[in-house]
Amino acid sequence: MSELKVYTPGEVKEVLKLLHDKEKVRILAGGTDLLLELIKLKREGCVLIDLSRIEGLEYIEKKDEELEIGSLVTFTDIHDNPVINKYAPALAAASGQVGSVQIRNRATIGGNIAHASPAADSLPVLLAAGARIKVLNAAGAETVLVEEFLHNKDKYRNHLITAILIPVKGDNMIDFFGKVAYRRDVATARINMGVRTVYQPENGKIIKASIFLGALSKTGVRADLVEEYLTGKRVDELERERFFAALRETVDKSIPGRYSQPYKRRAICGLGDDFLQELQREGSYE
Amino acid sequence: MKINFILNDEEKTVDIQPDTRLVDLLRERFNLLSVKEGCGQGECGACTVIIDGKAVTSCLILVSQIEGSIIWTVEGLEKSGELEIFKKYFKKHGAVQCGYCTPGMVMSARALLNKNKHPDREEIRKAIAGNLCRCTGYNNIIDAITAIAEEGGFGV
Numbered sequence: 544m545s546e547l548k549v550y551t552p553g554e555v556k557e558v559l560k561l562l563h564d565k566e567k568v569r570i571l572a573g574g575t576d577l578l579l580e581l582i583k584l585k586r587e588g589c590v591l592i593d594l595s596r597i598e599g600l601e602y603i604e605k606k607d608e609e610l611e612i613g614s615l616v617t618f619t620d621i622h623d624n625p626v627i628n629k630y631a632p633a634l635a636a637a638s639g640q641v642g643s644v645q646i647r648n649r650a651t652i653g654g655n656i657a658h659a660s661p662a663a664d665s666l667p668v669l670l671a672a673g674a675r676i677k678v679l680n681a682a683g684a685e686t687v688l689v690e691e692f693l694h695n696k697d698k699y700r701n702h703l704i705t706a707i708l709i710p711v712k713g714d715n716m717i718d719f720f721g722k723v724a725y726r727r728d729v730a731t732a733r734i735n736m737g738v739r740t741v742y743q744p745e746n747g748k749i750i751k752a753s754i755f756l757g758a759l760s761k762t763g764v765r766a767d768l769v770e771e772y773l774t775g776k777r778v779d780e781l782e783r784e785r786f787f788a789a790l791r792e793t794v795d796k797s798i799p800g801r802y803s804q805p806y807k808r809r810a811i812c813g814l815g816d817d818f819l820q821e822l823q824r825e826g827s828y829e
Numbered sequence: 830m831k832i833n834f835i836l837n838d839e840e841k842t843v844d845i846q847p848d849t850r851l852v853d854l855l856r857e858r859f860n861l862l863s864v865k866e867g868c869g870q871g872e873c874g875a876c877t878v879i880i881d882g883k884a885v886t887s888c889l890i891l892v893s894q895i896e897g898s899i900i901w902t903v904e905g906l907e908k909s910g911e912l913e914i915f916k917k918y919f920k921k922h923g924a925v926q927c928g929y930c931t932p933g934m935v936m937s938a939r940a941l942l943n944k945n946k947h948p949d950r951e952e953i954r955k956a957i958a959g960n961l962c963r964c965t966g967y968n969n970i971i972d973a974i975t976a977i978a979e980e981g982g983f984g985v
Binding site for chain 1: 830846847848850870871872874877883884885886888889890891893894895896937940941954955956958959960
């Protein structure tokens with residue numbers, strides 16, 4: 544088997560040059576997804592750019608109304624970080640459910656976005672919060688919505704993700720992450736859900752709901768029917784059955800006829816139930 | 830490619846293909862046979878080692894990624910004397926049967942104790958969730974790790 548060419552650049556500009564110059568190039572961050580394909584990568588004669596010697600992409604900062612997370616921050620560090628737990632609690636929760644301790648110690652948020660597994664746990668949360676990423680290539684820098692990046696992966700193939708920008712959760716917001724899988728830990732999501740809701744503090748009315756479901760499609764699915772149902776209502780006005788019906792319909796529309804449809808249309812209601820409880824706990828207007 | 834790192838408290842330099850997996854380097858070049866390969870996909874935890882204080886699966890790491898790292902395997906714990914404590918309590922609680930998962934369990938437990946001197950059972954469960962055991966089940970292993978945390982001298 545041919546050997547894999549591995550570059551270990553020490554600076555971002557070298558990474559960009561390699562991305563520009565080389566064919567069949569893949570970026571190695573934590574490697575917990577990419578190295579599952581090691582044999583295939585070798586067979587195809589791929590070139591790896593190992594980011595382990597790049598410094599300066601492992602920071603977590605709050606800047607005004609945004610959290611900025613360097614792309615090489617691991618899920619362990621995100622899960623344990625008090626600033627993220629305060630301002631993006633759903634991301635902290637999702638990060639704590641990625642793989643095992645061993646995986647979370649290596650896997651990076653940038654890698655999770657770039658690899659974009661349909662079942663990735665960080666993605667529904669990032670999508671719901673309207674997160675953006677900073678990407679670089681030889682031509683320059685760009686900031687792009689995670690949603691846009693995921694729908695235009697080819698366009699960004701030779702880019703390096705350097706940071707993730709997440710609008711912070713305000714006091715009048717409720718964030719949620721939920722996941723259903725075959726087992727409790729080290730489990731790939733069968734379905735997962737990220738939510739950010741904004742409500743009016745005066746009367747508890749939900750004025751904006753952003754809900755994304757993962758493991759239904761190649762990229763996160765916006766649950767627009769559910770968003771519509773929630774918008775304009777107070778938490779105590781919500782009817783469980785109508786809320787669940789909107790969730791089920793979202794699943795039905797996403798995977799009509801797929802073998803997992805009967806399972807997932809029920810499973811989503813379990814997540815919906817957890818979310819409703821969170822809403823009632825956090826957002827009840829007295 | 831030349832790679833420098835510290836392995837079980839000794840400085841090492843190897844000249845090796847950068848696409849070699851860490852598990853293969855440890856087993857084949859250094860004969861550290863406590864590092865087992867099970868699934869080769871980061872699922873079973875048999876190849877768990879500690880890098881810079883954290884438990885990781887060595888099957889999903891390339892040697893190019895370990896430059897400057899501090900790596901510990903069970904052989905290192907043997908050298909430092911810590912392994913005796915793990916042996917004593919794993920034996921006492923019947924936490925070993927075929928033994929294949931044991932080195933990985935020990936390294937995951939050791940990494941947990943780095944971070945949390947007094948873990949409760951739930952925290953121990955979380956810490957070894959990435960280590961599969963098909964023989965004894967997990968309760969005996971959790972009992973052993975609980976006893977090590979309480980009595981093993983890591984709590985100081």
